[in-house]
Amino acid sequence: MSDLLERLRTRGWRITAQRRVVAEVLDGEHVHLTADEVHARAVERLPEISRATVYNTLGELVQLGEVLEVSTDRRAKRYDPNAHRPHHHLVCAGCGAIRDVHTADDPLGSLPEGERFGFTVLDVEVTFRGLCPRCAAAA
């Protein structure tokens, strides 16, 4: 856990109580939290923390590549602390549940040269949509 804080410190981050709390929240739960959920959990430990700070800190963590921003949901961005292992997402169209999944081959390679239009392709985000067992049964 303090791995993360250590990495941040060596990159010149000033470690404040607020940043520590945000990092701990992300590190503690391996789920995909929205900014507001992160804020709610952070407030439990540090009641005065402001929403703006949580947004700032999340943005910085994304910049540093420590956390991934995913927009599987059209409502709010979600933050995925599992940034160092490439993976994709499987989203239930019914209840919104999200699972991390791994594809057989690297999807980056599936884009032929002729379809790149001169772009420098850096990354790919794959979102599978479907119904989880419970929602499929209810339908």
Added chain:
Amino acid sequence: MSDLLERLRTRGWRITAQRRVVAEVLDGEHVHLTADEVHARAVERLPEISRATVYNTLGELVQLGEVLEVSTDRRAKRYDPNAHRPHHHLVCAGCGAIRDVHTADDPLGSLPEGERFGFTVLDVEVTFRGLCPRCAAAA
């Protein structure tokens, strides 16, 4: 163009001036517009059209499968009139430009059975990110 309106009529849609305008805007431009951009263009032809109607109509078109909703952008949903040809998106991280692209293989097949967790997987959305030639040159 009136292909679209014809299809809608046969499905019991009441054809109103507003719906016609929205359909025309989408059909006329093969770019990915946000709801607000659709509204702005619709207003040029039909000044009294309201935002709520544009949102409603876009939602209905998505329901009917005539238009795709893409969330490449974390700000607003974009609407892609090219719904009948399966394709994916290449987004420039610099300027936000979007291109439709086609992958060599079907990405749906790249998710192994063991990674499906009992989900009924229906669809997949692939977003490649990178830099367009102009932004790459500027960097």
Added chain:
DNA sequence: TCCTACAATGGACTTTGTCCAAGTCAAGGG
């Protein structure tokens, strides 16, 4: 310990989207 640059605060503001009660109108029946 003191300073100072960097960080946090909180409240106003913006953007994107939804909701609803009331008014309007497309299209089928007479």
Added chain:
DNA sequence: CCCTTGACTTGGACAAAGTCCATTGTAGGA
């Protein structure tokens, strides 16, 4: 051709998610 009716539209209020900024606070180096 007009009437009727229920589907459609309207506009404004509301909500959720996120950004901005001037002010206040503080981590960490000298």
